[in-house]
Amino acid sequence: xxxxxxxxxxxxxxxxxxxxxxxxxxxxxxxxxxxxxxxxxxxxxxxxxxxxxxxxxxxxxxxxxxxxxxxxxxxxxxxxxxxxxxxxxxxxxxxxxxxxxxxxxxxxxxxxxxxxxxxxxxxxxxxxxxxxxxxx
Amino acid sequence: xxxxxxxxxxxxxxxxxxxxxxxxxxxxxxxxxxxxxxxxxxxxxxxxxxxxxxxxxxxxxxxxxxxxxxxxxxxxxxxxxxxxxxxxxxxxxxxxxxxxxxxxxxxxxxxxxxxxxxxxxxxxxxxxxxxxxxxxxxxxxxxxxxxxxxxxxxxxxxxxxxxxxxxxxxxxxxxxxxxxxxxxxxxxxxxxxxxxxxxxxxxxxxxxxxxxxxxxxxxxxxxxxxxxxxxxxxxxxxxxxxxxxxxxxxxxxxxxxxxxxxxxxxxxxxxxxxxxxxxxxxxxxxxxxxxxxxxxxxxxxxxxxxxxxxxxxxxxxxxxxxxxxxxxxxxxxxxxxxxxxxxxxxxxxxxxxxxxxxxxxxxxxxxxxxxxxxxxxxxxxxxxxxxxxxxxxxxxxxxxxxxxxxxxxxxxxxxxxxxxxxxxxxxxxxxxxxxxxxxxxxxxxxxxxxxxxxxxxxxxxxxxxxxxxxxxxxxxxxxxxxxxxxxxxxxxxxxxxxxxxxxxxxxxxxxxxxxxxxxxxxxxxxxxxxxxxxxxxxxxxxxxxxxxxxxxxxxxxxxxxxxxxxxxxxxxxxxxxxxxxxxxxxxxxxxxxxxx
Amino acid sequence: xxxxxxxxxxxxxxxxxxxxxxxxxxxxxxxxxxxxxxxxxxxxxxxxxxxxxxxxxxxxxxxxxxxxxxxxxxxxxxxxxxxxxxxxxxxxxxxxxxxxxxxxxxxxxxxxxxxxxxxxxxxxxxxxxxxxxxxxxxxxxxxxxxxxxxxxxxxxxxxxxxxxxxxxxxxxxxxxxxxxxxxxxxxxxxxxxxxxxxxxxxxxxxxxxxxxxxxxxxxxxxxxxxxxxxxxxxxxxxxxxxxxxxxxxxx
Numbered sequence: 001x002x003x004x005x006x007x008x009x010x011x012x013x014x015x016x017x018x019x020x021x022x023x024x025x026x027x028x029x030x031x032x033x034x035x036x037x038x039x040x041x042x043x044x045x046x047x048x049x050x051x052x053x054x055x056x057x058x059x060x061x062x063x064x065x066x067x068x069x070x071x072x073x074x075x076x077x078x079x080x081x082x083x084x085x086x087x088x089x090x091x092x093x094x095x096x097x098x099x100x101x102x103x104x105x106x107x108x109x110x111x112x113x114x115x116x117x118x119x120x121x122x123x124x125x126x127x128x129x130x131x132x133x134x135x136x
Numbered sequence: 137x138x139x140x141x142x143x144x145x146x147x148x149x150x151x152x153x154x155x156x157x158x159x160x161x162x163x164x165x166x167x168x169x170x171x172x173x174x175x176x177x178x179x180x181x182x183x184x185x186x187x188x189x190x191x192x193x194x195x196x197x198x199x200x201x202x203x204x205x206x207x208x209x210x211x212x213x214x215x216x217x218x219x220x221x222x223x224x225x226x227x228x229x230x231x232x233x234x235x236x237x238x239x240x241x242x243x244x245x246x247x248x249x250x251x252x253x254x255x256x257x258x259x260x261x262x263x264x265x266x267x268x269x270x271x272x273x274x275x276x277x278x279x280x281x282x283x284x285x286x287x288x289x290x291x292x293x294x295x296x297x298x299x300x301x302x303x304x305x306x307x308x309x310x311x312x313x314x315x316x317x318x319x320x321x322x323x324x325x326x327x328x329x330x331x332x333x334x335x336x337x338x339x340x341x342x343x344x345x346x347x348x349x350x351x352x353x354x355x356x357x358x359x360x361x362x363x364x365x366x367x368x369x370x371x372x373x374x375x376x377x378x379x380x381x382x383x384x385x386x387x388x389x390x391x392x393x394x395x396x397x398x399x400x401x402x403x404x405x406x407x408x409x410x411x412x413x414x415x416x417x418x419x420x421x422x423x424x425x426x427x428x429x430x431x432x433x434x435x436x437x438x439x440x441x442x443x444x445x446x447x448x449x450x451x452x453x454x455x456x457x458x459x460x461x462x463x464x465x466x467x468x469x470x471x472x473x474x475x476x477x478x479x480x481x482x483x484x485x486x487x488x489x490x491x492x493x494x495x496x497x498x499x500x501x502x503x504x505x506x507x508x509x510x511x512x513x514x515x516x517x518x519x520x521x522x523x524x525x526x527x528x529x530x531x532x533x534x535x536x537x538x539x540x541x542x543x544x545x546x547x548x549x550x551x552x553x554x555x556x557x558x559x560x561x562x563x564x565x566x567x568x569x570x571x572x573x574x575x576x577x578x579x580x581x582x583x584x585x586x587x588x589x590x591x592x593x594x595x596x597x598x599x600x601x602x603x604x605x606x607x608x609x610x611x612x613x614x615x616x617x618x619x620x621x622x623x624x625x626x627x628x629x630x631x632x633x634x635x636x637x638x639x640x641x642x643x644x645x646x647x648x649x650x651x652x653x654x655x656x657x658x659x660x661x662x663x664x665x666x667x668x669x670x671x672x673x674x675x676x677x678x679x680x681x682x683x684x685x686x687x688x689x690x691x692x693x694x695x696x697x698x699x700x701x702x703x704x705x706x707x708x709x710x711x712x713x714x715x716x717x718x719x720x721x722x723x724x725x726x727x728x729x730x731x732x
Numbered sequence: 733x734x735x736x737x738x739x740x741x742x743x744x745x746x747x748x749x750x751x752x753x754x755x756x757x758x759x760x761x762x763x764x765x766x767x768x769x770x771x772x773x774x775x776x777x778x779x780x781x782x783x784x785x786x787x788x789x790x791x792x793x794x795x796x797x798x799x800x801x802x803x804x805x806x807x808x809x810x811x812x813x814x815x816x817x818x819x820x821x822x823x824x825x826x827x828x829x830x831x832x833x834x835x836x837x838x839x840x841x842x843x844x845x846x847x848x849x850x851x852x853x854x855x856x857x858x859x860x861x862x863x864x865x866x867x868x869x870x871x872x873x874x875x876x877x878x879x880x881x882x883x884x885x886x887x888x889x890x891x892x893x894x895x896x897x898x899x900x901x902x903x904x905x906x907x908x909x910x911x912x913x914x915x916x917x918x919x920x921x922x923x924x925x926x927x928x929x930x931x932x933x934x935x936x937x938x939x940x941x942x943x944x945x946x947x948x949x950x951x952x953x954x955x956x957x958x959x960x961x962x963x964x965x966x967x968x969x970x971x972x973x974x975x976x977x978x979x980x981x982x983x
Contacts, residue, residue, distance in 0.1 A: 175796065176796075176838065183793050183795075184793055231860050242872055247866065267793070290842065343788045375765070379791075474765075627780070628784075631748065633835050
């Protein structure tokens with residue numbers, strides 16, 4: 001009779017075990033806010049379809065203090081989600097080469113973050129121009 | 137006791153054992169090959185080999201050159217017919233490993249690349265960066281997974297060889313996880329259990345390198361051959377003994393003493409030149425380089441390090457890029473274990489025990505004197521290393537002779553007479569008793585104390601240079617340790633993963649192998665290769681000692697030493713010279729041969 | 733002379749006497765170049781012979797001595813006491829069953845290695861007499877990193893998905909699979925795809941990425957897993973796109 005009796009450690013609360021796991025869970029948690037914002041946009045589209053009154057009500061709601069506060073939280077969470085997403089990005093891509101040398105993970109992350117920043121500024125500028133043009 | 141019936145059982149799943157298993161499975165896919173190892177195959181010590189494996193590929197190289205480098209490197213104590221077979225098979229085996237996926241370093245055109253190594257006339261060392269052993273082992277292990285006829289017994293520890301009717305017919309092992317005994321019956325047994333370097337204090341070897349197969353064969357009346365020849369590798373980490381591969385010097389690394397002087401030129405290895413020259417200076421053979429270190433130490437020209445005297449291995453001039461490409465593991469070891477960056481600082485090094493040239497004597501078919509027993513790799517003495525192994529011949533050996541052993545064992549097993557299973561079980565049960573009794577005994581000696589004293593006395597008596605009195609003292613000390621071992625204490629009485637128990641059994645193996653080494657050394661009254669004396673026997677003595685020593689086990693007594701002939705086919709012993717002297721001697725030799 | 737001492741706590745589990753693992757403290761003489769492995773062997777040799785652990789090469793290449801050091805997967809041989817002035821807690825590798833003390837059950841891991849067919853399935857057969865396959869340094873560089881895996885299991889101890897679903901093939905074995913898929917000599921990618929796509933396959937991975945953080949050999953198994961997610965999706969898509977005749981015996 002074998003005396004083997006392997007012990008299996010429980011996994012409950014595994015994500016509290018290591019700061020790396022905590023960060024991972026926060027990253028995953030911030031995805032909830034991405035979902036919230038998607039709902040918000042969807043509501044806007046629905047209102048737009050229902051006519052001008054609904055659309056104006058929606059706009060008014062967006063301008064209210066609670067919604068402004070909520071959207072600032074969503075923005076912060078999405079920024080964090082984006083940051084950690086770019087941090088993991090090099091691990092998900094096939095190796096990239098530039099002039100025969102492997103591009104470092106940190107470079108890919110920095111490029112990703114940079115591109116996101118530039119895209120955001122551009123988008124913000126375009127929207128700014130469109131909205132200020134519309135006001136004339 | 138559990139019983140498993142195999143056609144061939146292989147003990148040890150390092151490079152030689154895996155190669156043997158694959159060869160056996162390919163020769164006869166219908167048979168059952170039991171592959172037993174005390175560790176998972178990828179933990180085997182082949183994994184730590186760094187520099188490379190020999191195989192003639194360059195147009196200006198030849199089998200004759202490889203033969204000559206091997207035989208003169210071994211100070212003519214080689215079986216020359218076996219060396220001929222060996223050098224003829226190396227390249228084919230290297231290509232075979234390539235076909236199985238080994239990531240050999242390549243040239244730009246996609247062909248494999250070779251590097252120079254110590255004691256080598258022309259570059260012929262195939263390499264996979266500085267992790268050649270690692271890649272060979274993993275390639276062989278992963279390839280072995282293709283063959284359904286290979287049945288692995290991972291983490292099974294060999295307790296004994298089962299010999300019935302004068303033939304090896306199986307092994308007794310313990311499953312480490314459960315502590316249960318198992319008899320593996322087989323028509324033939326292959327030992328591929330590796331070397332025994334752990335009997336010395338400062339060594340490059342893993343903890344598992346304890347001479348198990350050598351000791352088990354020895355106790356069954358198989359003599360151990362040329363055990364006094366233990367290779368000191370010249371460039372190892374002080375304190376731990378970890379290896380800095382010979383490839384460091386193959387790539388152009390320099391050895392300097394405390395004055396920054398390339399001291400090897402004072403020991404017949406010069407002249408010192410800027411460009412590396414094969415078979416000269418840092419590319420001299422391992423025994424000569426380790427001996428030169430010893431003399432530097434006597435002259436007070438070494439550097440005082442934390443763990444005693446060191447010299448410097450200087451790689452700085454190779455540049456960061458080449459170091460990273462060719463010697464990544466060396467950089468990692470130096471940085472992480474010593475806090476030394478080889479790009480900017482020289483590495484402190486000293487010699488440490490590296491390789492057991494001797495072992496279980498086998499013929500070119502890897503057959504031992506005991507019918508049914510075969511051996512390959514470091515545990516064997518097939519006769520290619522002589523008194524000093526040429527760097528990169530051991531990885532080539534385990535591949536070439538691993539294959540031979542697997543095929544020979546298969547053929548032997550096919551024609552072997554039927555086994556008497558009842559007899560074998562009875563023998564196995566009797567063979568299990570000593571190990572079982574060890575567990576029940578109330579001793580008082582700590583395992584670690586005996587092990588440390590053994591390693592210390594081996595270093596004192598059987599080091600780089602040897603004296604009669606200190607060798608005698610080592611022999612006496614080993615006899616004392618063997619007495620004390622009878623009273624060894626095992627703290628752990630449990631059955632699941634009881635490593636205390638296995639360490640005690642390993643220590644018993646080590647003591648027997650150490651004794652064979654010390655007595656063989658004491659009796660060899662000459663200096664040859666790795667066996668160098670300073671007590672009136674400084675010269676090689678071909679009249680009396682161009683012979684293999686054979687240590688025979690005597691239960692309860694010191695081993696008996698006898699001598700056997702050396703097979704010389706065409707290379708008569710000459711002066712063994714390197715550097716400019718070596719080239720001059722070679723020219724003279726060629727001239728004489730031309731005259732005849 | 734009283735030398736400096738360091739505290740080493742070890743999670744002990746002796747199946748024949750312990751119902752659950754228990755912590756045990758030891759005092760070992762401290763030096764600034766002492767590895768956790770050396771400390772454990774000091775304990776084994778001089779304090780307590782009943783402590784069990786796996787180790788061999790001492791130089792981070794055999795892969796035997798993986799364990800949790802202060803909660804993180806590490807090789808004991810290249811983890812040093814000097815980096816833990818607050819003391820050391822050593823535990824068997826997470827996400828593996830504990831066989832005893834610091835020894836874990838590796839059977840499942842070994843089975844996974846076998847499953848990925850980690851050997852050359854030749855794209856083109858070649859006889860030994862034809863010499864080696866040609867492979868340029870660039871072609872070799874594609875897979876070299878993944879061939880550096882020492883099978884130490886640290887990445888499994890870093891992967892919560894392995895802990896939650898022990899059947900997941902896991903980062904190390906997928907890195908090995910990827911190594912052969914990327915080898916110019918190999919033609920077995922299609923054969924290995926079924927495993928990648930399966931329930932044991934890459935989609936168990938939620939891109940935690942810790943496996944690559946703890947890898948002692950810079951293998952980056954997370955990369956192998958995630959690149960194969962893309963490969964798997966592509967495979968699925970193109971299977972869908974292909975004309976019915978080429979889909980084989982499906983339906």
